[in-house]
Amino acid sequence: MQTRKRRNRKRSKRRAICCPRHGCYIDSVSQKHRLYADKAEHLQERGMRRRVSLQVMAHYTTVPLDNEWLEAFWCEVCQQNEWYWVVKSPEGDFTLNRIPEDLWQQAQGVILATGNPTVSEFTRRQSRRMNYYGVKDFVMVS
Numbered sequence: 001m002q003t004r005k006r007r008n009r010k011r012s013k014r015r016a017i018c019c020p021r022h023g024c025y026i027d028s029v030s031q032k033h034r035l036y037a038d039k040a041e042h043l044q045e046r047g048m049r050r051r052v053s054l055q056v057m058a059h060y061t062t063v064p065l066d067n068e069w070l071e072a073f074w075c076e077v078c079q080q081n082e083w084y085w086v087v088k089s090p091e092g093d094f095t096l097n098r099i100p101e102d103l104w105q106q107a108q109g110v111i112l113a114t115g116n117p118t119v120s121e122f123t124r125r126q127s128r129r130m131n132y133y134g135v136k137d138f139v140m141v142s
Contacts, residue, residue, distance in 0.1 A: 020084075026076075032086075033070040033107040034109075035068045035070065035106050035108070036062045037065055038062045041053075042065075042106065046065070065106075068085070068088075069085075070086070070099060070104075071083070072084075084096040
């Protein structure tokens with residue numbers, strides 16, 4: 001009996017992430033989108049001193065932020081998906097926060113809802129067209 005109890009304790013446990021509104025367990029429905037810092041201010045917000053953060057950014061263009069990511073969760077009570085900024089503490093606890101608008105730009109592998117800023121309006125409009133009549137924009141005037 002003793003060996004069986006020890007064996008069961010070694011199993012990985014479910015992440016103890018609870019809904020901030022209801023307190024119930026929530027399930028992940030997306031992959032983790034890791035965050036990175038590309039400005040010294042991002043590192044200073046996380047407790048790094050100004051001089052050290054400037055030196056780090058001088059050596060590296062981007063710095064991965066450990067124990068922080070964006071992830072979508074499904075709440076059984078709300079019956080909807082919600083995106084949260086997840087921060088894991090050194091003790092292993094998870095904190096869920098609302099995602100600030102500028103944090104989406106620091107996430108890896110996320111498509112921005114506003115679109116790529118380097119793409120022209122003409123190209124955006126053409127990519128949304130689904131019919132043959134989009135050729136009218138390319139008619140040459142004689």
